Amino acid sequence: MRALLALIWKDLVIEARTREIVTAMSLVAFLALVIFSLALGPSAHLVAAAAPAAVWVTVSFAATLGLARAHALEQEGQALRGLLMTPVGRHILYLGKCGANLAMVLVLQLVVAGAAAVLFTGAFARHWAGLALPLALGAVGFTAAGTLLGAIAAETRLREVLLPILLLPVVVPVIILSLAGVNAVLEERGLPELLRSLKLLGAVDIIFVMLGVWLFAYVVED
Amino acid sequence: MIRSADVALASGSCVAMLLALYGAFVFAPTELVMGDVQRIFYVHLPLAWIGFVAFGHACWAGIQYLRIGRREWDAVGAAAAEIGVLFSTLVIVTGSLWARPVWGTWWTWDPQLVTYLILWLIYVGYLVLRSAAGDDPRRARFAAVFAIVGFVDVPLVWLSARYLRALSPVIFTSRSIGLAPPMAWALGAGLVAWSLFYCALFRSRLRLGVLEAEVAALAGEGD
Numbered sequence: 001m002r003a004l005l006a007l008i009w010k011d012l013v014i015e016a017r018t019r020e021i022v023t024a025m026s027l028v029a030f031l032a033l034v035i036f037s038l039a040l041g042p043s044a045h046l047v048a049a050a051a052p053a054a055v056w057v058t059v060s061f062a063a064t065l066g067l068a069r070a071h072a073l074e075q076e077g078q079a080l081r082g083l084l085m086t087p088v089g090r091h092i093l094y095l096g097k098c099g100a101n102l103a104m105v106l107v108l109q110l111v112v113a114g115a116a117a118v119l120f121t122g123a124f125a126r127h128w129a130g131l132a133l134p135l136a137l138g139a140v141g142f143t144a145a146g147t148l149l150g151a152i153a154a155e156t157r158l159r160e161v162l163l164p165i166l167l168l169p170v171v172v173p174v175i176i177l178s179l180a181g182v183n184a185v186l187e188e189r190g191l192p193e194l195l196r197s198l199k200l201l202g203a204v205d206i207i208f209v210m211l212g213v214w215l216f217a218y219v220v221e222d
Numbered sequence: 223m224i225r226s227a228d229v230a231l232a233s234g235s236c237v238a239m240l241l242a243l244y245g246a247f248v249f250a251p252t253e254l255v256m257g258d259v260q261r262i263f264y265v266h267l268p269l270a271w272i273g274f275v276a277f278g279h280a281c282w283a284g285i286q287y288l289r290i291g292r293r294e295w296d297a298v299g300a301a302a303a304e305i306g307v308l309f310s311t312l313v314i315v316t317g318s319l320w321a322r323p324v325w326g327t328w329w330t331w332d333p334q335l336v337t338y339l340i341l342w343l344i345y346v347g348y349l350v351l352r353s354a355a356g357d358d359p360r361r362a363r364f365a366a367v368f369a370i371v372g373f374v375d376v377p378l379v380w381l382s383a384r385y386l387r388a389l390s391p392v393i394f395t396s397r398s399i400g401l402a403p404p405m406a407w408a409l410g411a412g413l414v415a416w417s418l419f420y421c422a423l424f425r426s427r428l429r430l431g432v433l434e435a436e437v438a439a440l441a442g443e444g445d
Contacts (some may be wrong), residue, residue, distance in 0.1 A: 173382035
């Protein structure tokens, strides 16, 4: 447990000192939202209806960029090789990387949801408490798959170009279910409707984390 | 070296394919509502099933490779996934050709269609991954891991895609069509023919994969 917290802490301290990944991800996301907003035109109704979709499209592409960069950092200076030499289980390494990535994606979601509340619809600000859960659970599944596949993509020739090709089709269930939850909250369809999608989303998250814990050792093995 | 089993398999699949074509175009009666367009089904449905089996095969090969570590399992996975992509491309194309006159649209976000599209995207990604990993010895492990993740994802996509139905209009509610006995025979013949064809293609592709690996190993020794 201490090793896991140390691993998460290490990545967060690096990020806090450089602020490289979160800043870049947030800027890309903000730009995407602005372009979305411009492309949708002046119709307030259309913009409000498109808001949940715009948020998830933006988050998925910006987060993919961030995950690719986070794994590229492990390659530089052979940081990953150093970690592999420590007496820590591979599954702890995976969970540590996953935890740090999750923290960054959650910050990204906060920025994107905030920007969407200003640019798209005030409903995002009004329902912030209800939206937190479907978005956060979506982030868990996204990073669980992204951490495993990011480690693969970073080792290939195509690197950050390959990650979206591998990751985005795999996380389609996470995006659909998180969006179902977000829509249930925004359209005020009640708690049972929200819980129905969240239960399934939670199950998908658990499956992705278990796959990562099982398969990460094979990816980083020398 | 081409073995006699391969020759038997190839000729068997040729004969079965001719019979299946006869079944689809002559033996099966014309469907009352959809007309001749429905005959695409005798190709589409077997392709869809076998395409799915091929991806399961690739996943199974991935598990075996990670467990045992023999290079042959990597070649099995590559062969199965490659043919799976070919078959599922044909599934999507034949499905669209059928949907256009029957549903009035080339594409709809029906859960089965979404699942097949995502399945196709995942295994196209698998092929891109294999080529991007180059001659890296880790390629087999990466491919095995991704084949497993991709196949486990399929039921999840299907379960989640049902949530799309509430959002988009449902054009077609049920796909179950009662099959008259000659139609069922035509479908069965198609299934046998495409299964044999898969086996024949798979064995050829596997042999090629094993030879490629041997050549790569010899080239590595020469360096």
